[in-house]
Amino acid sequence: MIDFNLSIKTKIYFGPDKEDLIGDILRSENVNRVLIIVGEGSVKKNGLLTKVIGKIEEKKIDYLLLEGVRPNPNIEFVRDNLIKIRNYKPDFILAIGGGSVIDTAKLLACDYYYDGDPFDFNLHKAKPTKALPVGVILTISAAGSEMSTSCVIQDDVKGKKAGFNSDLVRPVFAIENPKLTYSVSPYQTACGITDIMMHTLERYFQPSSENEPADGFAEALLRSVIKAGQKVMKNPEDYDSRAVLMLMSSLSHNGLTNIGKPFGMPVHQLEHGLSGMYKTIAHGAGLAVLWPAWAKYYVQFDVDKFDQYARNVWNSQNPDKKENALQGIKLTEEFFRYIGMPSRLMEFKVGAIDIDGLINRLTDNGTRVVAHPVKPLDGEVARIIYNSCL
Amino acid sequence: MIDFNLSIKTKIYFGPDKEDLIGDILRSENVNRVLIIVGEGSVKKNGLLTKVIGKIEEKKIDYLLLEGVRPNPNIEFVRDNLIKIRNYKPDFILAIGGGSVIDTAKLLACDYYYDGDPFDFNLHKAKPTKALPVGVILTISAAGSEMSTSCVIQDDVKGKKAGFNSDLVRPVFAIENPKLTYSVSPYQTACGITDIMMHTLERYFQPSSENEPADGFAEALLRSVIKAGQKVMKNPEDYDSRAVLMLMSSLSHNGLTNIGKPFGMPVHQLEHGLSGMYKTIAHGAGLAVLWPAWAKYYVQFDVDKFDQYARNVWNSQNPDKKENALQGIKLTEEFFRYIGMPSRLMEFKVGAIDIDGLINRLTDNGTRVVAHPVKPLDGEVARIIYNSCL
Secondary structure, rough: OOOOOEEOOOOEEEEEOOOHHHHHHHHHHHOOEEEEEEOOOOHHHHOOOHHHHHHHHOOOOOOEEOOOOOOOOEHHHHHHHHEEEEEEOOEEEEEEHHHHHHHHHHHHHHHHHOOOOOEEEEEEEOOOOOOOOOOEEEEEOOHHHOOOOOOEEEEEEOOOEEEOHHHHOOHHHEEEOOOHHHOOHHHHHHHHHHHHHHHHHHOOOHHHHOHHHHHHHHHHHHHHHOOOOOOOHOOOOOHHHHHHHHHHHHHHHHHHHHHOOOOOOOHHHHHHHHHHHHHOOHHHHHHHHHHHHHHHHHHHHHHHHHHHHHHHHHHOOOOOHHHHHHHHHHHHHHHHHHOOOOHHHHHOOOOOOOOHHHHHHOOOOOOOOOOOOOOEEHHHHHHHHHHHHH | OOEEEEEEOEEEEEOHHHHHHHHHHHHHOOEEEEEEEEEHHHHHHHHHHHHHHHHHHHOOOOOEEEEEOOOEHHHHHHHHHHHHHHHHHOOOEEEEEEHHHHHHHHHHHHOOOOOOOOOOOOOOOOOOOOOEEEEEEOOOOOOOOOOOOEEEEEOOOOOOOEEEEHHHHOOOEEEEEEHHHOOOOOOHHHHHHHHHHHHHHHHHHOOOOOOOHHHHHHHHHHHHHHHHHHHHHHHOOOOOHHHHHHHHHHOOOOOOHHHOOOOOOHHHHHHHHHHHHOOOHHHHHHHHHHHHHHHHHHHHOOOOHHHHHHHHHOOOOOOOOHHHHHHHHHHHHHHHHHOOOOOOOHOOOOOOOOHHHHHHHHOOOOOOOOOOOOOOOOOOHHHHHHHHOO
């Protein structure tokens, strides 16, 4: 194990109708003026927003509603609303939605106190030193942003999707009602399942000690998500499976599955270029295509770990380590296919994929190599991976 | 999964020499006057206390030192020191030690603001409504109190060892330097390993859903602790194994391994009478004797779960479920024996065990039945269990 400092402060309120507590929860956090951020309409259509606002009004808490965060959220939304929010002077931001809404809330929380360009944190030109507290009512099990320190935003103009991590943006609370995810479409559910698995797998394939507890937690989390994923595809209203996916979304990205381990997300970096460049590509779907491609290239450098993955997650017990390692990758691909994810980039129907453009985004036009155990992920390696899943 | 609210707020500072940060950490928590609580001498002898006080003085933080918490800590210590502490007016309590010191700190933190009898919380006559914040420098991997909501104290006069849980006493931070545990004796190390396993097993054998993530986390934690336990018995200075034990101590009792599950600790309740009545018996050693006795009785009501335990923790794969379930219990007993724990009560050499006295303590003189899945733990069942391990 390696040295670390960790504080997973997010309070979880888990179960049906827990959103009814929002007024009491905000009061317990001493909130007087709350900025409510939502996406493009579903929380309005299904009545959740009205219900939540009712509970907030009951407690006589003032609020400002900000609507319209899009999927793959963009920095323009932050730029366009910052003055309005500063004028309102909230003491808290409540995100009702999934990763896009939460990440937008997180960046607004930091930019509220920052005089430089709103995208500076994502470009690692500055580090946040102060932020408004953020709370979450979660409506989709996917990004894990409800309990994470991460914030990923897209700059359409610069053609750049980029993230930063800060303890300051880890949400204060997450209200998790699995029933709110019953209406999430099969495709979005599958994208979420993939994202949860990837948050876990990226950590899992970072270097480990011989008896690494985090890897056992990761394997347990993956087995639970795979079982729940299979069930929820057959019955979208299987409460227990929706509950497993929701809680594992939070635990996949909160630091548990890399506790005492190095952190790195190379496949996420390969993907950010993709959904950044082609906005119709969902992040989870991009990961579903890229992870197997990444794995088939990198398996040569870590057969033991891929073999362990196959045995402990997929119960694949081929005595030949190499064959077993490859079988684990194959079973992952088949699972993604089963839940409705693509296997090749061409399935996205976005025309010819601009591999050079993807590599330039990944490597900042050839100036940067992505850190990766054993073999750095440079432009050359990225080209092999992208080409292998065209 | 069941509904729950959970906030695991404790910040972990993990690694060699992390105690050097104590001054900065206390400053970051806005501490001006700290009450330092320690045990009966080891932190003085090994220089840790001097080092920590030096760091606190460097930051010009005022402190009061309170020494002499004994193992199986007693309420008299709290009673005797409460006025002195109230006069000092600390804004923070720092516990340097293990479960006994931490639990004493927790009770003092609550009693500081409470006018009733200091033992009221443990007797469930009152609930804490306010507490001083508590921080920990951990010196033994065992009780998990450094990250838990629990506080167990002994009343010698009433002959009662009793605990309560409150979010108010979950420590603000835990500084965990595995090297500080190199000097813990093999026997105390083994008691700690047993306690960590028991915190996990008690939760594991509470009812589960079909695809229960917490059970997978528990199994992973147990496998890691068993491996680390075997290694550390051979080499007390095996850093990685000491690190695993320390971190698993914290995660075994912080709520992770029962996240989304019912909570209950029947074997701990069977044990509290034992080490409460016979003060030379270490809590962990008592558990090592009682858990197998409990398991051999209760296995008849939950063969499937005991079979799962044997397969997933001990890799025992007997196709006969009942035999495999029993094999899992046997392997646990053998492991306890291997690390130096007793198997029978007579090994404690405390004379004839007063079974009636133990039952009276457990059942509050026949007025109470301990909650237990499937079959309640009443005096009759307790008698069978105690008698079976004489």
